[in-house]
Amino acid sequence: MRTENGQIIHLADYRQTDFVLERVDLTFELDPTETKVEARLIFHRREGADPSAPLVLDGDELVMTGLLFDQVEMDAARYDATPDSLTIRDLPASEPFEITITTMINPEANTQLMGLYRTNGVYCTQCESEGFRRITYFPDRPDVLSVYTVNIIADKASCPLLLSNGNFLGGAGYGEGKHFAAWFDPHPKPSYLFALVAGDLGVVEDTFTTMSGREVTLKIYVEHGKEPRAAYAMDALKRSMKWDEEVFGREYDLDIFMVVAVSDFNMGAMENKGLNVFNDKYVLADPETATDQDYANIEAIIAHEYFHNWTGNRVTCRDWFQLCLKEGLTVYRDHEFSADQRSRPVKRIAEVRHLKSEQFPEDAGPLAHPVRPTKYREINNFYTTTVYEKGSEVTRMIATIVGTDGFKKGMDLYFERHDGDAATIEDFVKCFEDANGVDLTQFSLWYHQAGTPLVSVSSSYDQAKGEFTLSLEQMIPPTPGQATKEPMHIPLRFGLISADGSEARPSAVTGAEVTGDVLHLKERRQTATFSGIASRPVVSLNRSFSAPINLHFEQAPADLAHIARHDGDLFSRWQALTDLALPDLVEAARRVRAGEAVEPNAVLADTLIAIAGDEGLEPAFRAQALALPSESDIARELGSNNDPDAIRAGREAVLAFVANRDPAVFARLFESHRTAGAFTPDAASAGQRALRNAALAYLAVSDGTPARAAAAFASADNMTDLSAALTVLAHRFPDAPETAAALETFRARFADNALVIDKWFSIQSTIPGEGALERVKALMTSPHFNKANPNRVRALVGTFAFSNPTGFNRADGAGYRFLAEQILEIDPKNPQLAARILTSMRSWRALEEVRSDHARNALRAIASGEKLSSDVSDIVERMLK
Numbered sequence: 001m002r003t004e005n006g007q008i009i010h011l012a013d014y015r016q017t018d019f020v021l022e023r024v025d026l027t028f029e030l031d032p033t034e035t036k037v038e039a040r041l042i043f044h045r046r047e048g049a050d051p052s053a054p055l056v057l058d059g060d061e062l063v064m065t066g067l068l069f070d071q072v073e074m075d076a077a078r079y080d081a082t083p084d085s086l087t088i089r090d091l092p093a094s095e096p097f098e099i100t101i102t103t104m105i106n107p108e109a110n111t112q113l114m115g116l117y118r119t120n121g122v123y124c125t126q127c128e129s130e131g132f133r134r135i136t137y138f139p140d141r142p143d144v145l146s147v148y149t150v151n152i153i154a155d156k157a158s159c160p161l162l163l164s165n166g167n168f169l170g171g172a173g174y175g176e177g178k179h180f181a182a183w184f185d186p187h188p189k190p191s192y193l194f195a196l197v198a199g200d201l202g203v204v205e206d207t208f209t210t211m212s213g214r215e216v217t218l219k220i221y222v223e224h225g226k227e228p229r230a231a232y233a234m235d236a237l238k239r240s241m242k243w244d245e246e247v248f249g250r251e252y253d254l255d256i257f258m259v260v261a262v263s264d265f266n267m268g269a270m271e272n273k274g275l276n277v278f279n280d281k282y283v284l285a286d287p288e289t290a291t292d293q294d295y296a297n298i299e300a301i302i303a304h305e306y307f308h309n310w311t312g313n314r315v316t317c318r319d320w321f322q323l324c325l326k327e328g329l330t331v332y333r334d335h336e337f338s339a340d341q342r343s344r345p346v347k348r349i350a351e352v353r354h355l356k357s358e359q360f361p362e363d364a365g366p367l368a369h370p371v372r373p374t375k376y377r378e379i380n381n382f383y384t385t386t387v388y389e390k391g392s393e394v395t396r397m398i399a400t401i402v403g404t405d406g407f408k409k410g411m412d413l414y415f416e417r418h419d420g421d422a423a424t425i426e427d428f429v430k431c432f433e434d435a436n437g438v439d440l441t442q443f444s445l446w447y448h449q450a451g452t453p454l455v456s457v458s459s460s461y462d463q464a465k466g467e468f469t470l471s472l473e474q475m476i477p478p479t480p481g482q483a484t485k486e487p488m489h490i491p492l493r494f495g496l497i498s499a500d501g502s503e504a505r506p507s508a509v510t511g512a513e514v515t516g517d518v519l520h521l522k523e524r525r526q527t528a529t530f531s532g533i534a535s536r537p538v539v540s541l542n543r544s545f546s547a548p549i550n551l552h553f554e555q556a557p558a559d560l561a562h563i564a565r566h567d568g569d570l571f572s573r574w575q576a577l578t579d580l581a582l583p584d585l586v587e588a589a590r591r592v593r594a595g596e597a598v599e600p601n602a603v604l605a606d607t608l609i610a611i612a613g614d615e616g617l618e619p620a621f622r623a624q625a626l627a628l629p630s631e632s633d634i635a636r637e638l639g640s641n642n643d644p645d646a647i648r649a650g651r652e653a654v655l656a657f658v659a660n661r662d663p664a665v666f667a668r669l670f671e672s673h674r675t676a677g678a679f680t681p682d683a684a685s686a687g688q689r690a691l692r693n694a695a696l697a698y699l700a701v702s703d704g705t706p707a708r709a710a711a712a713f714a715s716a717d718n719m720t721d722l723s724a725a726l727t728v729l730a731h732r733f734p735d736a737p738e739t740a741a742a743l744e745t746f747r748a749r750f751a752d753n754a755l756v757i758d759k760w761f762s763i764q765s766t767i768p769g770e771g772a773l774e775r776v777k778a779l780m781t782s783p784h785f786n787k788a789n790p791n792r793v794r795a796l797v798g799t800f801a802f803s804n805p806t807g808f809n810r811a812d813g814a815g816y817r818f819l820a821e822q823i824l825e826i827d828p829k830n831p832q833l834a835a836r837i838l839t840s841m842r843s844w845r846a847l848e849e850v851r852s853d854h855a856r857n858a859l860r861a862i863a864s865g866e867k868l869s870s871d872v873s874d875i876v877e878r879m880l881k
């Protein structure tokens with residue numbers, strides 16, 4: 001266990017290693033509890049390095065049983081070995097030498113799921129970021145690239161399959177029921193991309209012919225019997241490979257590409273060279289067990305990991321501070337892929353919803369950090385939505401600034417210059433500067449300054465002069481360690497919409513640089529004047545969310561309704577609807593708290609209903625429009641002194657007003673958007689289902705009885721409709737006999753499918769209100785629950801803490817105390833999982849006093865726990881600071 005209170009690592013302290021690692025030869029003799037690992041490492045001292053510097057290798061909980069220097073046992077006086085490091089002295093000044101290290105590890109006892117572990121009888125590895133050092137002593141850092149040969153010896157009956165990175169060299173029997181296989185990966189890679197899988201799995205096979213005509217074997221490994229459920233992942237993989245060739249000119253570079261799905265995994269998936277390992281949740285799907293959202297996630301994550309082959313593997317990171325170099329860029333690439341495969345505006349709406357509900361709160365709370373941080377205590381805690389999603393938005397802004405062609409040129413230069421390198425953010429940005437002759441110095445502040453910029457805007461129109469004026473001011477809030485900020489370069493897409501719905505084209509603009517439809521806000525305050533505007537326009541600002549900012553722009557409800565109904569950009573229509581809804585929802589929460597009656601606004605309800613009923617618009621968009629801003633969106637808008645019960649009650653009042661405004665519209669949508677015939681997971685069919693289920697949620701409110709949802713549950717022929725109906729039943733009618741019956745039918749039908757049972761857990765753990773905690777506690781005693789499995793824990797405990805604002809934030813603090821107990825129990829076994837779930841409390845300071853006192857006490861209880869992991873202590877200490 002890593003219980004050492006890790007010291008802080010600083011970017012400024014980066015320096016190259018003293019030794020270059022030429023080659024790596026690994027031999028694994030796999031055994032559930034006593035796996036022997038022999039690592040033969042060939043090094044030479046880097047030119048110019050201190051000739052007396054020792055070789056210091058990283059370890060973590062290691063037991064060494066042998067150490068050779070150039071094949072001869074090493075003199076004990078020349079080295080020091082502890083569980084977490086190996087230091088060797090008196091090494092040659094320039095000529096290469098070989099170190100052979102033997103370690104013994106216990107995969108069965110590895111509950112952290114980092115390094116080599118066992119899941120359902122399968123050996124598998126997870127090395128990013130620092131898991132390789134749990135296998136052998138090694139320079140375990142991303143700037144040490146080497147060529148690997150891997151030999152695997154294992155029991156033939158239980159492990160017919162022996163896999164590692166690269167190309168298969170050969171295999172043979174190995175006496176006494178054992179066999180062996182050898183793999184060679186010709187591409188130099190850092191240790192975090194190493195992978196090994198051994199076990200007995202089923203496989204789905206296919207091929208892909210690359211743009212230069214090479215045939216690549218594709219294999220997806222899953223548990224026996226689950227092969228049919230890997231078909232969609234395979235299809236997504238082939239589409240990803242094609243797309244990366246067409247859009248980025250990137251071809252796959254090995255003879256084989258493998259994906260292995262495992263059921264115990266700390267994260268979504270991992271891009272190991274040629275051998276991706278996936279949480280099976282992001283591979284397995286069929287209509288009976290997967291929702292449309294599951295299909296979309298599989299498509300996106302398969303693409304993401306595949307795209308890493310170029311952005312991450314061929315060009316990797318110099319150090320972990322550069323994590324966004326691969327993650328932000330690769331998220332941007334998978335976003336673009338999904339946008340091309342599906343509906344671009346609908347995809348963008350989903351991205352922005354996610355960014356605002358996850359990244360904005362992180363950026364506004366105690367865990368805020370820059371996209372490119374400068375220090376960390378535990379790197380595992382930096383796989384954050386800021387590094388990933390904000391990192392993607394920053395990449396998107398570069399594309400907005402230099403344009404589509406300019407972005408392509410910059411990317412080409414990046415691959416040309418840095419293929420085979422461990423690069424930095426500065427290297428990346430330089431490629432766009434050099435390819436386009438632009439200066440991105442100010443823009444780069446997006447990597448370095450944390451916090452979501454607030455842009456305040458006001459406008460005026462001078463009829464006599466035909467001039468329209470926008471006054472803009474930017475403010476970047478203080479964040480931990482960054483009290484003051486410099487003004488940033490904020491690219492704002494915009495449109496000026498005339499009364500008839502057409503776009504006004506200004507004859508000239510002064511006061512701000514405008515290129516095409518982008519206004520570049522660069523100073524703290526700027527006033528842009530547009531001339532040649534014949535009538536007062538309505539501004540549609542930050543179109544397609546070109547910059548990840550908060551916008552304060554007091555637009556009249558009538559103007560917002562105008563944009564919501566007429567903007568040419570569907571994303572802007574959704575955004576205007578949100579801007580229309582949020583002030584109402586905030587006001588409703590305020591009134592509930594003050595004991596006043598909520599008076600919902602008819603403009604919002606009518607605009608919403610008009611859009612929902614507009615058959616000219618795609619159903620998926622209309623479904624998004626119907627989903628009011630969430631309770632956490634409202635909390636974020638309120639900013640401080642939040643009462644989750646009042647937020648919910650206010651939102652419920654607005655929702656009920658909409659539901660009762662014209663129930664016939666919802667009934668018509670519900671009836672007319674059934675998908676007929678066999679299930680297909682394509683975006684258009686998914687949109688039909690989304691609209692129908694959004695209508696069902698409103699109808700449950702106007703009906704006031706569970707009958708319609710119970711009938712929908714009974715007649716559903718796919719998991720999307722089934723789980724949507726079950727959610728409506730459980731969340732609207734938790735005590736109805738229909739709900740109890742449906743929950744039991746669902747459980748019994750899917751008792752053997754852990755991924756579906758996770759939905760059963762999540763639907764119940766998110767039932768709002770007081771009783772949620774007792775329900776969660778009762779579910780933890782269910783035979784379906786397994787606290788050693790990360791998916792189960794996330795589905796029940798994680799979902800409760802992250803997605804049940806009223807249940808979790810109970811005024812008596814019982815939710816926080818429960819979470820504290822859970823964290824302290826999970827931490828010794830799986831620190832990464834514990835730390836991740838703990839981040840659900842990142843907005844605790846924005847709660848009203850009674851709750852925030854309880855939250856602080858629960859955090860203090862965690863902080864005073866014995867032997868905390870560095871993962872949990874890092875998070876809890878930052879949260880309390």
Ligand code: ARG
Binds near residue numbers: 267380
């Ligand atoms: N690189 C993986 C991805 O594609 C995630 C690895 C997460 N690692 C961790 N230690 N949390 O996003």
Ligand code: ZN
Binds near residue numbers: 304
């Ligand atoms: Zn990634």
